[in-house]
Amino acid sequence: MAKRKQGLGWIEWLRGWMYVIYEMLFQRITASHLHNPLELPPLSDLTCIVTGSTSGIGREIARQLAEAGAHVVMAVRNPKAAHELINQWSASWHGLPLNIEVMQLDLLSLDSVVTFANAWNARLAPLHVLINNAGIFSIGEPQKFSKDGFEEHMQVNHLAPALLSILLLPSLIRGSPSRIINVNSVVSSAQLITLTRILLPLLEEEK
Numbered sequence: 001m002a003k004r005k006q007g008l009g010w011i012e013w014l015r016g017w018m019y020v021i022y023e024m025l026f027q028r029i030t031a032s033h034l035h036n037p038l039e040l041p042p043l044s045d046l047t048c049i050v051t052g053s054t055s056g057i058g059r060e061i062a063r064q065l066a067e068a069g070a071h072v073v074m075a076v077r078n079p080k081a082a083h084e085l086i087n088q089w090s091a092s093w094h095g096l097p098l099n100i101e102v103m104q105l106d107l108l109s110l111d112s113v114v115t116f117a118n119a120w121n122a123r124l125a126p127l128h129v130l131i132n133n134a135g136i137f138s139i140g141e142p143q144k145f146s147k148d149g150f151e152e153h154m155q156v157n158h159l160a161p162a163l164l165s166i167l168l169l170p171s172l173i174r175g176s177p178s179r180i181i182n183v184n185s186v187v188s189s190a191q192l193i194t195l196t197r198i199l200l201p202l203l204e205e206e207k
């Protein structure tokens with residue numbers, strides 16, 4: 001009988017890391033033809049939820065969507081910071097008033113995800129775009145677990161956005177054709193392989 005493969009080979013592992021390094025070195029060149037900021041069409045018919053929109057990529061996504069006329073819901077763990085941003089954006093914006101609101105969401109708490117989704121679904125309003133942008137990436141820190149018992153990266157980057165997406169499906173269906181956009185990292189292609197290498201032998205032992 002053929003011997004079962006215990007994990008992914010070094011070629012897959014190497015391919016994952018090559019992909020990450022390629023992206024790091026050539027991203028600027030391959031994206032240099034894109035306008036900055038990207039010009040968005042009028043989006044006044046869309047309602048978009050953006051998680052983690054108080055900083056970085058999410059903040060820019062939320063601002064640009066709002067300036068294009070979308071109804072933007074900033075799903076954040078720090079509502080005060082979100083309100084301050086809205087005030088700043090409104091002060092420097094010369095178009096129609098920005099249609100942005102803030103709702104609290106802490107992905108480190110699955111209760112918070114459920115509360116958020118229930119509150120949103122209770123409006124019986126359509127949701128057109130859910131952007132799962134919030135994420136964490138800590139290097140060199142001790143492993144930490146959420147109060148739900150999951151490793152924090154796993155919960156914030158994967159489990160909580162998955163739960164949020166599933167729970168918001170009734171509103172997304174109401175807004176159909178709707179989209180779920182997951183902002184992620186190419187590093188996941190290497191990390192997933194690393195994780196698989198660790199998990200596969202454990203799963204084999206369980207059998």
Ligand SMILES: NC(=O)c1ccc[n+]([C@@H]2O[C@H](COP(=O)([O-])OP(=O)(O)OC[C@H]3O[C@@H](n4cnc5c(N)ncnc54)[C@H](OP(=O)(O)O)[C@@H]3O)[C@@H](O)[C@H]2O)c1
Nearest residue numbers: 052053054055056057058077106107108133134135184185
């Ligand atoms: N920047 C990059 O080069 C890069 C590369 C690859 C992938 N990404 C991915 O792109 C996404 C955005 O990255 P970024 O660079 O813009 O990161 P960032 O500036 O650190 O912003 C991350 C956002 O996620 C929020 N967040 C963190 N933990 C949360 C939690 N428990 N509940 C709710 N929100 C939480 C943060 O909220 P606070 O403001 O309250 O901290 C922040 O608004 C992430 O998913 C990241 O993995 C980024």
